[in-house]
Amino acid sequence: MNENETKNENTLPVQQGEEGKKSFSKIALILAGAYLITMIVSNVLNQFLIPIANDFSSEADATTLKTIVSFIPMYVVCFPLIILLAGRMKKTPPAGEKLGGKRVFVLFSMVFPIMFAGSLIGNFLSALFSAGKSENQLVDLLSSLNPLTIAVAAFIGPVFEEIVFRKLIIDRTVCYGEKASILFSALCFGMFHMNLYQFFYAFGIGLILGYIYVRSGDIKITIIIHMIINSLSSIIVPILVEKSDILNFSKMTATKEVTESFIMENMEYFQEHMIWIMLYMLYILVYFGMVCFGIAMLIVKRKKLDIHRGEWELDEKSEIRNSLVNLGMIVYTVFTVVLIALSLFRAAMQ
Secondary structure (H helix, E strand, O other): OOHHHHHHHHHHHHHHHHHHHHHHHHHHHHHHHHHHHHHHHHHHHHHHHHHHHOOOOOHHHHHHHHHHHHHHHHHHHHHHHHHHHHOOOOOOOOOOOOOOHHHHHHHHHOHHHHHHHHHHHHHHHHHHHOOOOOOOHHHHHHOOOOHHHHHHHHHHHHHHHHHHHHHHHHHOOHHHOHHHHHHHHHHHHHHHOOOHHHHHHHHHHHHHHHHHHHHHOOHHHHHHHHHHHHHHHHHHHHHHHHHHOHHHHHHHHHHOOOOHHHHHHOHHHHHHHHHHHHHHHHHHHHHHHHHHHHHHHHHHHHHHOOOOOOOOOOOHHHHHHHHHOOHHHHHHHHHHHHHHHHHHHHHHHO
């Protein structure tokens, strides 16, 4: 081997490391820039349309308008812009393998404890940093059961988010290591929600969905799982809460013992709501059953989650460092933290 060949072999890993770092940085900068532009568009729409919503006699019309202001700029401006800019970058999609229905279900079950724990952490920290005054605006929108809100949250959102945060990002970073790519895409996904309510569970779900996409190479699987997850919160739970009148039922039963005479006195109420109350209780049982099963699967199957080396991966620690410590990620993180802090501060000052 001559001197030039030796020199080229020594400099190649350094060049690959720098190229990987630039790729992660560029994607993060694109995400931050696209979100900033979307905020500007959304604020302009707010100035013109929200005052109109206050004049609507129909609450459904007002909710539809708020949904347009909240979500449409994201799917008309933000995601297309990200796809346009990041889509030009070199991609090396994961080869993928057939996972099988049983394995997909096991991975899907892991989402439930992550989602549950992430929600608890997000709700606790949001209340803590806002003196208990912060509200999850997404819950208010979803509880309206507005058709447009449901369509966006349960169907349109998952398609765009999986294309961007799984397929687009992972296709362009998995060559630098699967672990770094999955971690980076999940963190970007969590931060993109720009609130503490959703950050932790979105990050955790992003890890599972990222792993499924890397192993399967099939974005349709993660889209379907994402749709199921979002449908629970945007369709199933709001319908059960509304039809069962569970909040009122809880108040009624909190102060009085549910005896035969109590049921007879409120027979009309129970005849109208009991089937829905039972369905709500059944949903709670199934949900926490999946949480327990998911915890068991995380413990039992954790070591069987195989992670492969990337084609241009230096070593695991170096690639994770390159994915998280770069100019773009620093800008994106600061941008996210500032927006979250401002939101919590405004809530605390109300």
